[in-house]
Amino acid sequence: MRTTLLAAALALTLTATGLAASPSLSAVRPTGGQRATEVDVTFSGARLGDAVEIVYYQPGITTLSIKKVNNDAVTARLKIAPDCALGLHDLRVRTASGISELRTFSVGALKEVVEVEPNNDFAKPQPVAMNVTINGVAENEDVDYYVVEAKKGDRISAEVEGHRLGILEFDPYVAIMNAKRFELGSSDDAALVFRDGFTSIIAPEDGKYIIQVRESSYSGNGSCLYRLHVGNFPRATAVLPAGGKPGETLEVRWIGDAAGETTSKVTVPATASGEYGLVRQDAKGISPYPNTFRVTPLGNVLEAEPNDDQAHATPFAAPMAINGAIGKPGDVDHFVFKAGKGQVYDIHCYARRIRSPLDPVMYLGKKGGGAMLGADDAIGPDAYFRFQAPEDAEYVIWLVDQLGKGGPDYAYRIEVTPVAPALTMSTAAERIPLGTGVMAVAVPKGNRQAILIYGSRADFGGELNVGVGSVPAGVAVEAPVMAASQGVVPVLFTAKADAPLAGSLAEVTGKPVDPKLQVPSKFDQSSVLVIGQNQVTVWQRSVDRLAVAVTEECPYTIEIVEPKVPLVRGGSMGLKVRANRKPGFKAAISVYLPWNPPGVGSAGGIVIPEGQNEAVIPMNADGGAELRTWKIVVNGASGVASGPIMVSSQLANLTISQPYLNFAFQSASVEQGKETDLAIKVQKAVDFPGEAQVTLIGLPNKVTTDVKKITKDTTDLIFHIKTDKVSPAGNHQSLFCQVVVTQNGEPVVHNIGSTSLRIDVPLPPKPAPAKPVQVAAAPAAKPAPAAAPARPLSRLEKLRLQAQQARAGK
Secondary structure, three states: OHHHHHHHHHHHHHHHHHOOOOOEEEEEEOOEEEOOOEEEEEEEEEOOOOEEEEEEOOOOEEEEEEEEEEOOEEEEEEEEOOOOOOEEEEEEEEEOOEEOOOEEEEEEOOEEEEOOOOOOOOOOOEEOOOOEEEEEEOOEOOEEEEEEEEOOOOEEEEEEEOHHHOOOOOOEEEEEEEOOOOEEEEEEOOHHHOOOEEEEEEOOOOEEEEEEEEEOOOEOOOOOEEEEEEEOOOOOOEEEOOEEOOOOEEEEEEEOOOOOOEEEEEEOOOOOOEEEEEOOEEOOEEOOOOEEEEEOOOOEEEOOOOOOOHHHOEEOOOOEEEEEEOOOOOOOEEEEEEEOOOOEEEEEEEOHHHOOOOOEEEEEEEOOOOOOEEEEOOEOOEOEEEEEOOOOEEEEEEEEEOOOOOOOOOEEEEEEEEOOOEEEEEOOOEEHHHOOOOOOEEEEOOOEEEEEEEEEEEOOOOOEEEEEEOOOOOEEEEOOOEOOOOOEEEEEEEEOOOOOOEEEEEEEEEEEOOOOOOOOEEEOEEEEEEEOHHHOEEEEEEEOOEEEEEEOOOOEEEEEOOOOOOEEOOEEEEEEEEEEEOOOOOOOEEEEOOOOOOOEEEOOOEEEOOOOOEEEEEEEEOOOOOOEEEEEOOEEEEEEOOEEEEEEOOOEEEEEEOOOEEEEEOOEEEEOOOEEEEEEEEEEOOOOOOOEEEEEEOOOOOEEOOOEEEOOOOOEEEEEEEEOOOOOOEEEEEEEEEEEEEEOOEEEEEEEEEEEEEEEOOOOOOOOOOOOOOOOOOOOOOOOOOOOOOOOOOHHHHHHHHHHHHHHOO
16 A cells, blocks of 8 residues: 555656656736726746746836646736836746746836727727726737827827737738828838837817728738737837936926927936836826937937037037937038047947948048048947047037938937957847747756856956846756856756745846956847848847746756766767666657867767666867866756756866877778788877777678777887778878877877878789790792982082091091
8 A cells, every 4th residue: 555655646746757857938918008007917828837936127117916727838927017017027937847938028107098999990999098008918910090189289109019018020001091081190110119110290170080000011910919008108219318327406498399399307326237227207297118229328418419520529528428410401510529549449429229220330530631541331330440540639410311311219329439359148139939949047856957157258357256146946057157268158057946926037147367458348138039031130139148947846856977087189988978767767868968169079969768777978089179177067958748857967068178198190002802001109298007999980782901009108019001902092191090008097089180092003914925826938029129329419418528527537
């Protein structure tokens, strides 16, 4: 009876463990909600039934409850705070068994309503109140119409979120029309809202106004979801200055609103950095989406018109941020500053990066002269260059639109900064549509998981220490030093067997090993949500922390049997990987190295077979492999009925060393069917114990030789080569020696040198001498005819003859 109960308990354990598979999140519905409300949201995909938390990267949303719908979906009740930031919020679903891909949820300020079909007839639009957000879908050849009422002088704004929801490549179009179907405003691919649309008008009369939404080419589908914000809220198309300092209070101009330009004071959060969002608000309402605003330590200078030529350039002192707008078609803005000989500046023009329609072309030259530098489309459509002053002088920066366009909202921000070292840490991009894998760490209890951390150095070099903070309780992090020659390192997370199931957003940092280098670092992880033709990224999100979780136990662990010998340049090795299985788990386990040290290769497609516990991964090093002891890791992937399970080995040492021996080959030649010797000069580089086995590799068919033994004292080696009459003739150039040195009970495999063996076809044998042949006597020859009488010599010929005779007589 006790045995039966134990078996039943084991079966239950394995069933629970079988659920420990990576979740996948493909849809969040609805795609957004109104702040200061509670909303029920369904998260669907695969293996989500054991969800325990929604992980939010930005504050303002909390989860009140999670209910299982089925194994692939859950419904969560979300509470959105009254002061929650408007716009997109990044999230993941954490289950008891893993972490999902990143998705987004849009927070708005307006009441949420739902599209009601049919609403595709202009004469029968769906009535909606002003200041609502409509959740709809643009089907194929579908046109959705909504009707609002407005008084003369009212502002009517319509902004559609479709592309920004990150579901698929969706290009929405929005228009405002009067009751006579005359288009008063329309938008498609507005720079302000990426590929989405926004338009705003002032109502010319009392009456009804129709809002039209569709896919721009009428080619929508059931996945073309949108959120249409309709109301009399303000919507500025630009803000100047386009940036400020952390903690600073400054006055900004809101440009491009249908009701006219205004100004207001804003305070930049002291903790903000990089890109921040400013939201326009007035007595009529609040914008549904923020304007991009740069947060840096730089001061601001605003352009002072006229500055259309060098003589009227707006002065500034670097470092500084210059803010302005190409205010009309053909406009050129100039700015002048002093620089000393040898001073170096990075000069960035932010235009499209702050969602301006400007396509900037930027120049720099000495005042009074022509352009020394020019840039266009250096970072997307934006311009950038690095400038080193050749002498003490005044220099001018000037800016134009590439197509000669302009307008009040063709805003820009030029940041002029001294060159300074910077460090960006990251993971590989999470390219979700391609199924490249979740870029998060889900560590099973009592197990390990590794992730590759990248370090991008700018204007400095050297080794880096990698730090990971704010991980869940019971999790330890092991991060090797990132070599100076490398921009990536495997970082290992290990969870204790009794670690509680939990998750966190961990802070990843980098720091130079050299204490004299003080370099700021940031973490930037990209998640690509939509990919277009030719694998071009269409929409992506970036977050500043790494999701880490402790998950349920996994039914196996793996470990590297750490090599006791080095992998030599030009050599090879079999890396043994061992699996430790829990009772009852027999599935095959794929094993692979997610990263190889420079100059090292490893085989893919290696599997620990079902029911077995070991596999060997072939590895090799080329002649330029970096000499160093590296930390390597092996990932193991297996699965159960519910999906894949991935764990990692420990970090193991792999030493790359110089070959123990060098060979100098002499080429050899031989005729088919004969024998010859191949001589080799042996030069020892490293002492080694005992005898090494040397095999000549690459011999052609029907050519043989013996395996040789050498010691560390051997200086000469001869292979006696035997050929066959049918050995292929020709110059065989792929011969090399495989030398196996046994050290610490393990082989150190060298593949050394290269030589050739020429096999010739034997010359044909000489023909045998012919036997004498008896022939009949020839008939008597006829007497020769009498010689013709000699021709008399000429006088000149006689003189020449006398001269020859005289010389002969001397």
